[in-house]
Amino acid sequence: MEEETELPERAPVDGNSYSFRSAARSGQSTSTLVAVARTAGVDPSTVSRVLRDDPAVRVRPSTRERIIEAAAALGYVPNVNARSLVLRRTMTIGLIIPSASNVVYDQIIKGAESAARAAGYVLLLTESSDFGAVEAAYRELVLGGRVDGLLIGSGNLNDSLPDVVFERSGNCVVLNRLIRGPMPSIIEDDERGMNIAVARLVELGHTRIACLAGPADVDTATRRLAGFKEGMAEASLTVGQRYVERAAFNEGGGYEAMRRLLSLPSPPTAVAVSSVIAAVGALAACHDANVVVPDDLSMIAFHDAAIAGYLSPPLATIWMPLFELGEAATKLLVDVINGKSFASLQRVQSPEPRLIERKSLAPPPPEHNTATARATARREPAR
Amino acid sequence: MEEETELPERAPVDGNSYSFRSAARSGQSTSTLVAVARTAGVDPSTVSRVLRDDPAVRVRPSTRERIIEAAAALGYVPNVNARSLVLRRTMTIGLIIPSASNVVYDQIIKGAESAARAAGYVLLLTESSDFGAVEAAYRELVLGGRVDGLLIGSGNLNDSLPDVVFERSGNCVVLNRLIRGPMPSIIEDDERGMNIAVARLVELGHTRIACLAGPADVDTATRRLAGFKEGMAEASLTVGQRYVERAAFNEGGGYEAMRRLLSLPSPPTAVAVSSVIAAVGALAACHDANVVVPDDLSMIAFHDAAIAGYLSPPLATIWMPLFELGEAATKLLVDVINGKSFASLQRVQSPEPRLIERKSLAPPPPEHNTATARATARREPAR
DNA sequence: CTGTTAGCGCCTTCAG
DNA sequence: CTGAAGGCGCTAACAG
Numbered sequence: 001m002e003e004e005t006e007l008p009e010r011a012p013v014d015g016n017s018y019s020f021r022s023a024a025r026s027g028q029s030t031s032t033l034v035a036v037a038r039t040a041g042v043d044p045s046t047v048s049r050v051l052r053d054d055p056a057v058r059v060r061p062s063t064r065e066r067i068i069e070a071a072a073a074l075g076y077v078p079n080v081n082a083r084s085l086v087l088r089r090t091m092t093i094g095l096i097i098p099s100a101s102n103v104v105y106d107q108i109i110k111g112a113e114s115a116a117r118a119a120g121y122v123l124l125l126t127e128s129s130d131f132g133a134v135e136a137a138y139r140e141l142v143l144g145g146r147v148d149g150l151l152i153g154s155g156n157l158n159d160s161l162p163d164v165v166f167e168r169s170g171n172c173v174v175l176n177r178l179i180r181g182p183m184p185s186i187i188e189d190d191e192r193g194m195n196i197a198v199a200r201l202v203e204l205g206h207t208r209i210a211c212l213a214g215p216a217d218v219d220t221a222t223r224r225l226a227g228f229k230e231g232m233a234e235a236s237l238t239v240g241q242r243y244v245e246r247a248a249f250n251e252g253g254g255y256e257a258m259r260r261l262l263s264l265p266s267p268p269t270a271v272a273v274s275s276v277i278a279a280v281g282a283l284a285a286c287h288d289a290n291v292v293v294p295d296d297l298s299m300i301a302f303h304d305a306a307i308a309g310y311l312s313p314p315l316a317t318i319w320m321p322l323f324e325l326g327e328a329a330t331k332l333l334v335d336v337i338n339g340k341s342f343a344s345l346q347r348v349q350s351p352e353p354r355l356i357e358r359k360s361l362a363p364p365p366p367e368h369n370t371a372t373a374r375a376t377a378r379r380e381p382a383r
Numbered sequence: 384m385e386e387e388t389e390l391p392e393r394a395p396v397d398g399n400s401y402s403f404r405s406a407a408r409s410g411q412s413t414s415t416l417v418a419v420a421r422t423a424g425v426d427p428s429t430v431s432r433v434l435r436d437d438p439a440v441r442v443r444p445s446t447r448e449r450i451i452e453a454a455a456a457l458g459y460v461p462n463v464n465a466r467s468l469v470l471r472r473t474m475t476i477g478l479i480i481p482s483a484s485n486v487v488y489d490q491i492i493k494g495a496e497s498a499a500r501a502a503g504y505v506l507l508l509t510e511s512s513d514f515g516a517v518e519a520a521y522r523e524l525v526l527g528g529r530v531d532g533l534l535i536g537s538g539n540l541n542d543s544l545p546d547v548v549f550e551r552s553g554n555c556v557v558l559n560r561l562i563r564g565p566m567p568s569i570i571e572d573d574e575r576g577m578n579i580a581v582a583r584l585v586e587l588g589h590t591r592i593a594c595l596a597g598p599a600d601v602d603t604a605t606r607r608l609a610g611f612k613e614g615m616a617e618a619s620l621t622v623g624q625r626y627v628e629r630a631a632f633n634e635g636g637g638y639e640a641m642r643r644l645l646s647l648p649s650p651p652t653a654v655a656v657s658s659v660i661a662a663v664g665a666l667a668a669c670h671d672a673n674v675v676v677p678d679d680l681s682m683i684a685f686h687d688a689a690i691a692g693y694l695s696p697p698l699a700t701i702w703m704p705l706f707e708l709g710e711a712a713t714k715l716l717v718d719v720i721n722g723k724s725f726a727s728l729q730r731v732q733s734p735e736p737r738l739i740e741r742k743s744l745a746p747p748p749p750e751h752n753t754a755t756a757r758a759t760a761r762r763e764p765a766r
Numbered sequence: 767c768t769g770t771t772a773g774c775g776c777c778t779t780c781a782g
Numbered sequence: 783c784t785g786a787a788g789g790c791g792c793t794a795a796c797a798g
Binding site for chain 3 (some may be wrong): 784786788789795
């Protein structure tokens with residue numbers, strides 16, 4: 001079955017230096033509207049109208065055909081810059097996110113791309129994490145006329161949105177972030193998701209439930225924590241003294257925070273983790289401390305991802321409608337761009353968050369077992 | 384320590400419908416070159432020259448200052464469409480990749496972005512996995528004049544590169560893929576990386592070494608497999624009958640392939656996995672089959688990523704210069720765009736691939752132990 | 767129904 | 783050293 005596609009075993013490297021200068025060197029299509037018009041024997045404006053399916057024109061079929069043929073023959077592709085210049089719109093939407101390699105943003109991107117395409121727009125992705133970059137992006141992209149609007153998925157609450165953006169405050173939608181001010185913003189029901197997680201842990205019989213929350217300056221983290229507390233209150237449970245840990249949304253953050261929770265005099269029997277990636281680290285901390293999930297500790301994480309099903313044990317998660325968030329944000333932005341009215345704040349409520357049950361969930365261990373396990377755990381050396 | 388940033392406990396949703404139409408509705412800066420020229424009392428062309436630091440101009444300082452001030456006061460941002468139209472270059476590079484949420488492409492993107500910025504370009508990211516999309520992207524982006532060139536990181540060997548792209552064959556660089564034809568292409572030394580992995584396993588005393596390779600139509604997978612065989616040959620080891628598994632580069636692929644390897648009559652004592660993500664699945668398969676890594680089986684994966692350090696056990700990897708690949712590809716493309724000569728095929732050779740040692744590596748188990756473990760393993764139920 | 771004209775905002779020869 | 787003029791490729795009123 002080893003059908004190797006033929007390839008030099010070790011391809012020649014840095015060989016033969018070419019220096020071909022392609023015809024289309026400047027990167028632009030060589031044939032223009034006038035070229036097409038000439039070969040079709042009509043006026044450029046007619047070509048423009050026909051090629052754009054301008055409804056306000058009814059050329060005779062033979063002419064239309066001639067034009068289409070000429071365009072095809074010349075490989076004509078309209079120049080978007082010229083078009084944007086006169087139309088004053090680029091049919092491009094900018095999306096600025098902290099990091100593309102993130103299961104969360106991946107789904108958001110796909111949703112945004114889908115909605116953009118449906119509305120006739122293309123997406124221009126930019127990575128950057130702080131609002132300083134947002135300002136730069138706003139200038140370069142929106143003010144520079146490169147895009148018609150901007151989806152902003154970066155930045156945190158403590159940063160203030162750049163003045164330029166606020167002053168003009170047009171053509172922007174903030175995504176997955178709650179922002180004060182006139183700018184429309186669209187988020188998920190993070191509280192609801194966390195409610196569901198806590199409710200499940202309560203249902204299993206847990207009372208000593210911890211929350212491995214995200215950083216204090218990220219509002220999704222704050223809203224998830226609020227949902228956690230809400231869920232605990234609804235179950236008439238108190239949130240333990242040191243049962244709320246703030247940590248970065250990455251493996252290292254989850255690892256360290258989990259270590260702190262496990263070293264508590266009276267550690268939790270369940271933990272709701274604010275992010276799948278942090279949960280990977282949290283699981284690692286459990287392994288290192290000989291704490292068995294779910295026997296000693298139940299774990300559930302916010303946001304579902306393929307990897308969750310392949311951890312040890314497979315990790316229960318809360319699925320959130322991230323694709324739909326990307327879609328909704330894009331639709332909202334398109335409305336903004338077109339001057340339609342819109343709600344200043346929206347939550348994506350459907351499909352509903354749902355629990356993905358996996359093996360990391362179990363009833364709490366009998367009391368004495370737990371104490372013993374933890375005593376052992378605390379003596380384990382650090383990683 | 385719970386410094387919650389103030390927020391409505393549950394913010395009002397879908398409330399007050401705005402319909403403000405911002406001043407900059409069309410998304411473009413309102414102030415133009417002529418506006419700046421008027422308020423500065425000079426000619427537009429002078430403003431243009433000063434603002435671009437045209438070396439062929441020495442205005443008197445006072446004039447220059449007046450211009451700069453006027454531009455700042457009006458918040459002037461040049462319109463890139465107009466500029467591109469006349470310059471015939473957009474200073475934008477398109478990057479087309481299968482999926483952004485991939486630790487591999489993440490690093491490539493960051494490298495490309497860095498090099499692009501350094502050369503005065505911005506990156507336009509597009510996600511799509513097949514060459515059909517590449518064709519569409521080439522038309523829309525390159526021929527449409529939206530970008531000056533295209534970095535192509537998608538597609539596989541069995542697809543043929545679209546005719547348009549081949550005919551024009553300008554302003555494109557293929558990245559992480561080996562392509563026949565005139566188009567420049569830049570890759571990593573995948574063979575070398577795999578050599579290192581095999582060498583380490585051999586050094587530990589393994590002889591029954593398997594390769595969990597990627598799909599046959601992806602050339603990186605094929606090159607890694609070639610490196611595997613090369614490494615085995617160098618150690619005078621034979622590659623076992625069924626010791627080469629082809630699987631998708633994802634968790635599920637790794638899981639299934641590993642299951643097949645473990646169910647072999649005489650299973651391997653070590654496995655080199657072609658991708659970290661597949662390795663996550665492979666590890667899960669081991670857990671499910673009660674095969675202990677590294678006691679029963681050593682594992683090493685191609686490409687390093689943060690998550691590798693937080694798996695159970697932490698997974699040894701081969702680090703590859705992916706950031707540098709992105710950088711190099713971008714520099715190459717910039718050369719192509721500028722008509723400079725370039726090598727048709729390049730390999731990124733520095734920094735060198737290196738082994739990241741982690742706990743998934745150990746000497747092979749004593750012979751009889753292994754047999755027993757495997758007999759047990761085969762009786763385990765499927766996940 | 768089709769051609770004519772006038773720009774969109776900017777850069778770049780040219781004169782002055 | 784600065785202003786004037788033309789045009790990049792396209793679309794959108796206008797005429798005809």
